[in-house]
Amino acid sequence: MKDDKIELSEEQIKQLAEISLHPLFTPFPQSIEDSYKFAWCRGLVMYTETILHGNWHKWLKILNKGEWNSNDPYPQIELSPSGSDEVRKMLKKSFEPLQYKGIRSYEFLSWIGYALGISWFEKPNIDDQSWKHLYENFNFDLFLKYPSDYLSLFLAENGSSGHLDYFPTPLQITIAMNRMLECEDEVKSITDLVYEPCVGTGAMVLPSRSLNVVASDLSHLMVRAAAIQAFLYKPSMLYVPRPVIGLHADPKELRINKYFELEVDSRIYWGDSLLGEFSCPKNIFLEGSEFVDVYFHPLDLEKHEIYLYEEELSKPWQSLSLEMQKKIVAAMAREIQPDRTMTNPPFNAKIPKHEKEHMEEIIKRNQAFIEDRKSKKRLSMFQQIEEEIEQKMDLITTDYKGVSKEQLMFAF
Structure with missing residues (x-):
């Protein structure tokens, strides 16, 4: 940490x-040359975070154990x-000189995400002088x-324009919403599967006590910003x-009941x-990771993987091979519904x-798909x-007086 004892x-x-012994930890940078490497600052940030909060240590310990108990x-x-104004001043000091050179907020975020070694980001196209400026002035x-x-405020003020104009929900409101919606049962609040379909930079779910949050956004920029803040x-x-047993799987039945995706290692899409229908890096901390498709209750019935095993599910469970059982369980897990959906969608x-x-094409295919199985x-x-x-198809195709179809669709 800078200037702090x-x-x-x-x-x-x-x-x-x-x-410092965990595989995600990276060596501390020794010079600006090190900063041109992917994840050059990840270890340093994790080190500081461990001193101040210890959340990465706690989470990695839970993952390593594979289980979470209510007293853990x-x-x-x-x-x-x-x-803090100190943070906002640092952001302005770091980014303002770059703007004069035509460097956008996207490249600025890419520099931050590349430093942390998050696979949403590639090495940004920033000249050496600007890179040196960031290395010397940006303070994680x-x-x-x-x-x-x-x-959220940074992006609202710096280039999140176009058809998805960004008007972030104030953090004091999202904190209050989370506290109102969380139940008295502490364990349930921690294990509830919470979904945020328009995550922005994460304001709605960052205050959540849940360790089981899934988030997505239509904007590349917002998904990347949410990944940084996560x-x-x-x-x-x-x-x-x-x-994790106790968070995603029932500790008594050892049945996956709150974990919908098994092919990627992140929950931000x-x-x-x-x-x-979504996309995500397969390995969130691997440089150049391939991107794979992720489906979370897709409108297109043919993209529900569980239908591939329709015939096998009509057979006695014990007659299926262990490999087939695992595939079916993974497919069934993708049909899990969230316990809570929290969002403030862009109705404009x-x-x-x-x-x-x-x-409309999907709706027609679905109608034929359902009719064939009746x-x-x-x-x-x-x-x-x-x-x-x-029900979703009806919501899309039905006209509601005084309410735009866009509002209805963004709401479901």
Whole structure:
């Protein structure tokens, strides 16, 4: 940490030793040359975060154990609704000279994400002088010292324009919403599957006590900003390489009941929440990671993987191979519904003509898909999926007096 002297406890020293041995930890930079490498600052930020909050240490310990019990420590952080002027001044000082050179907020965020080694980001196209300026002036420590939603205001003021004009929900409101919606049952509040379909920079879910948050956004820029702030404040949203018993799986039945995705190791996705079709790096901390498709209750019935196993599910479970059982469980997990959906969608946004046409094509395919199966004996699970999709289709195709179709679609 810059210019700060902190007396560490024995427990903190132990935690620092453990975090520095984790595979995600990267060596401290020794010079500006090191800063041209992917993840050059990840270890340093994790080190500082461990001193101030210890959330990465707690989360990695939970992942390593593979289980969370109600008496175990868990990551949590108090975000300041107002934030710190010191952080805002640092951001302005870091970014303003870049603007004069035509460097956009996207490249600025890319520099930050590249430093942290998040695979949403590639090395930004920034000249050496500007890179040196950022290396000398950008201070990750301040974000950790004064936790808040700084990137929302930054992006609202610096280039998040176009058809998705960004009007962030104030953090004091999202903090209050989370507290009102969280139940008295502490364990349930921590384990509830919470979904935010228009995540922005994360203001709605960063204050959540849940360690089981899924987030998405239609904007590339917002998804990347949310990934940065999740790294700083909510690692359980950014990095989930495997299910955790007690959080994602029932501890008694060992049944996955709150974990919908098994092919990627992150819970922040880019894509259209109306279609339920998204994209995400397969490995969130691997440079150049391939991007894979992620489906979260897609409107297109053919993209519900569970239908691939319709025939196998009609057979006795014990007659199936272990490999087939695992595939079916993974597919069934993708049908899990969130316990809570929290969002403040951009009601001013207009859905492009080509997207509306695409939705209409899906609706026609779904109608044929359902009609073809009406005469068959169906498991209740498939009937429920199809009923939910039909309700969504009705919502899209029905005209409601005084309410725009765009508002209705962004709401579901």
